Amino acid sequence: MVSLRARLRQVPPLGWQVGLLALAILLPLPLNDYYRSVLWRTGIYAILGLSLNIIVGYAGLFQLGHAAFYALGAYTSALLNLHFDVPLVLTWPVSILVAAVFGYLISRPILHLRGDYLCIVTIAFGEVVRLALVNNIFGITGGANGLSGMDQTVIFGLTLRSPLHHYYLVLFFLVLTLVAVRRLENSRLGRAWMYVREDEMAAEAMGVDTTRAKLLAFVLGSGWAGLAGALYVARIPVVSPDLARFIESVVMFCIVVLGGTGSIPGVFVGTLGMITLPEIFRFLKTWRDAWMGGAMVAMMIARPEGLWPSRRIRMEIREEE
Amino acid sequence: MQQLLQQLINGITIGSFYALVALGYTMVYGVLKMINFAHGGLFMWGAYIGLSGLSFLIARLGHGGPVIMAPVAVIVMMTIALFGVLIERVAYRPLRSAGRLAPVISALGAAFILESLARNLYGASWKTYPPGLVPTGRIVLLENVRISGMQVLVLAVSFLLMAALYLFVYRTRIGTAMRAVSLDHEVSRLMGIDVDRIIATVFLIGPGLGGLAGMIVGLYYGSFDFTLGWVFGLKAFISAILGGIGNIPGAMLGGMILGIIETLGAGYVSPQWKDVIAYVILILILIFRPTGLLGERVAEKL
Numbered sequence: 001m002v003s004l005r006a007r008l009r010q011v012p013p014l015g016w017q018v019g020l021l022a023l024a025i026l027l028p029l030p031l032n033d034y035y036r037s038v039l040w041r042t043g044i045y046a047i048l049g050l051s052l053n054i055i056v057g058y059a060g061l062f063q064l065g066h067a068a069f070y071a072l073g074a075y076t077s078a079l080l081n082l083h084f085d086v087p088l089v090l091t092w093p094v095s096i097l098v099a100a101v102f103g104y105l106i107s108r109p110i111l112h113l114r115g116d117y118l119c120i121v122t123i124a125f126g127e128v129v130r131l132a133l134v135n136n137i138f139g140i141t142g143g144a145n146g147l148s149g150m151d152q153t154v155i156f157g158l159t160l161r162s163p164l165h166h167y168y169l170v171l172f173f174l175v176l177t178l179v180a181v182r183r184l185e186n187s188r189l190g191r192a193w194m195y196v197r198e199d200e201m202a203a204e205a206m207g208v209d210t211t212r213a214k215l216l217a218f219v220l221g222s223g224w225a226g227l228a229g230a231l232y233v234a235r236i237p238v239v240s241p242d243l244a245r246f247i248e249s250v251v252m253f254c255i256v257v258l259g260g261t262g263s264i265p266g267v268f269v270g271t272l273g274m275i276t277l278p279e280i281f282r283f284l285k286t287w288r289d290a291w292m293g294g295a296m297v298a299m300m301i302a303r304p305e306g307l308w309p310s311r312r313i314r315m316e317i318r319e320e321e
Numbered sequence: 322m323q324q325l326l327q328q329l330i331n332g333i334t335i336g337s338f339y340a341l342v343a344l345g346y347t348m349v350y351g352v353l354k355m356i357n358f359a360h361g362g363l364f365m366w367g368a369y370i371g372l373s374g375l376s377f378l379i380a381r382l383g384h385g386g387p388v389i390m391a392p393v394a395v396i397v398m399m400t401i402a403l404f405g406v407l408i409e410r411v412a413y414r415p416l417r418s419a420g421r422l423a424p425v426i427s428a429l430g431a432a433f434i435l436e437s438l439a440r441n442l443y444g445a446s447w448k449t450y451p452p453g454l455v456p457t458g459r460i461v462l463l464e465n466v467r468i469s470g471m472q473v474l475v476l477a478v479s480f481l482l483m484a485a486l487y488l489f490v491y492r493t494r495i496g497t498a499m500r501a502v503s504l505d506h507e508v509s510r511l512m513g514i515d516v517d518r519i520i521a522t523v524f525l526i527g528p529g530l531g532g533l534a535g536m537i538v539g540l541y542y543g544s545f546d547f548t549l550g551w552v553f554g555l556k557a558f559i560s561a562i563l564g565g566i567g568n569i570p571g572a573m574l575g576g577m578i579l580g581i582i583e584t585l586g587a588g589y590v591s592p593q594w595k596d597v598i599a600y601v602i603l604i605l606i607l608i609f610r611p612t613g614l615l616g617e618r619v620a621e622k623l
């Protein structure tokens with residue numbers, strides 16, 4: 001009975017989970033600091049991908065301005081540390097809160113828009129946030145150069161110095177995120193999201209509060225992106241409006257879509273393709289956008305459900321043909 | 322008062338760039354109900370190909386002059402139109418029955434390919450158009466209100482093209498077929514319209530106009546880089562929404578209005594915030610009047 005339920009919910013067996021975690025812990029040990037940094041970046045973007053997956057994958061809302069919330073989280077953490085000397089660790093919950101509140105304020109008036117229109121408005125919001133940061137809004141964001149000189153991260157008296165420390169910090173939050181999204185996916189709210197994604201009218205007719213479901217997707221996804229921004233500041237003591245660039249949002253969007261929207265393993269496949277591989281093959285860097293674009297086109301034609309789709313979505317897409 | 326008039330002239334000039342590019346968005350949206358994100362990239366390629374063409378001709382002839390702009394403009398329009406048709410054939414046509422998310426992503430992908438190609442083939446640095454092609458004189462209308470030769474050229478070309486397009490869409494058989502296809506693919510097919518050919522025609526005209534706009538923008542501002550398509554593309558898209566997407570006169574009107582608002586915003590509020598003003602307008606329209614000024618309802622529930 002347990003195994004049947006586990007299979008229905010696509011939970012990997014316990015052995016696999018332990019094995020993967022052990023691999024994630026041991027993997028950086030034989031590597032040098034450069035590759036440890038690559039792993040750290042992979043972890044940050046996996047968290048961002050999982051957070052965006054709530055909005056794009058579960059609730060089916062096209063969010064192409066996700067980087068704005070990443071930047072908001074990073075700036076919140078940096079500003080609190082610089083102006084009020086708050087230890088970085090204590091700024092993290094505030095970063096989540098600020099990004100979530102902005103997520104609420106921004107999404108509330110645009111929830112009635114559908115598909116590509118929502119996508120355009122989110123692009124515009126993302127650009128407004130970036131330009132506000134560039135224009136040094138309220139005189140606190142430091143303009144195009146951004147802010148720098150934040151403290152080092154200290155957790156329980158331990159100062160995080162090496163890339164390895166930061167990798168483990170991000171890994172901890174990544175595992176936390178995984179547990180959270182896995183539980184969300186199968187919760188009442190998660191089912192409501194998928195219902196809204198598939199057929200909003202029918203969902204409403206069945207008594208799902210679609211507005212609330214969509215809002216919660218935005219708020220949770222945005223807040224979690226804020227955490228990723230704070231984790232970025234935990235290691236890199238420089239923030240700039242570049243964090244909110246449109247291309248960053250697109251990379252996050254591609255992470256979700258290339259792996260398969262709504263699929264948790266898909267987010268990891270997407271992160272591998274969009275972040276890890278381009279970092280390792282640095283010499284191909286200038287052509288990264290072209291290969292990204294080619295992959296997007298080819299993918300939509302050949303395998304619209306993504307490389308590692310969730311079973312539910314694959315069935316939905318293939319059924320329509 | 323005179324300052325206001327001058328700002329209006331500048332605004333209409335910029336607005337006519339937006340209008341030319343917005344026409345491409347709105348025509349494609351009309352027939353396919355999708356946002357052609359690659360359009361900005363095509364526009365940017367118009368600027369690059371115009372630059373190459375002009376430089377080539379100047380090198381060959383040993384001198385430049387207004388006359389060489391015409392053949393280059395034709396080449397630019399033809400090349401970009403071919404790009405447009407190619408993209409439609411490869412990236413959009415296979416997805417025509419695949420829902421709404423797939424074409425959007427495919428279009429974004431095509432946009433990245435265009436941008437990356439430009440960046441790698443031409444380099445990431447700023448490119449400068451050869452000077453001295455357009456007469457630099459200014460016509461003095463009032464004491465402080467002047468219109469430059471460049472502006473006269475821009476306005477003449479874009480109004481001519483827009484008038485031609487308007488007549489084409491509303492007075493010819495192909496134009497009528499285009500409007501039919503934008504209403505209903507199936508019924509158009511039953512009426513004997515070759516829908517695929519009409520869509521290909523749209524992808525010939527829209528990018529053709531956009532490519533020419535790219536060349537004119539390059540001449541007007543003098544220099545540009547590979548990010549041009551993204552900035553202008555978004556502004557042009559805002560124009561299309563402002564006028565009511567899918568509506569051809571709407572795109573022209575929307576472009577003019579956005580150009581004027583932006584210039585006035587830069588002149589009277591703050592030049593740093595002019596892009597923000599444009600984006601805020603977009604957001605407000607989509608929230609309060611998603612039909613745009615002349616269009617039909619877009620936030621429909623299907």
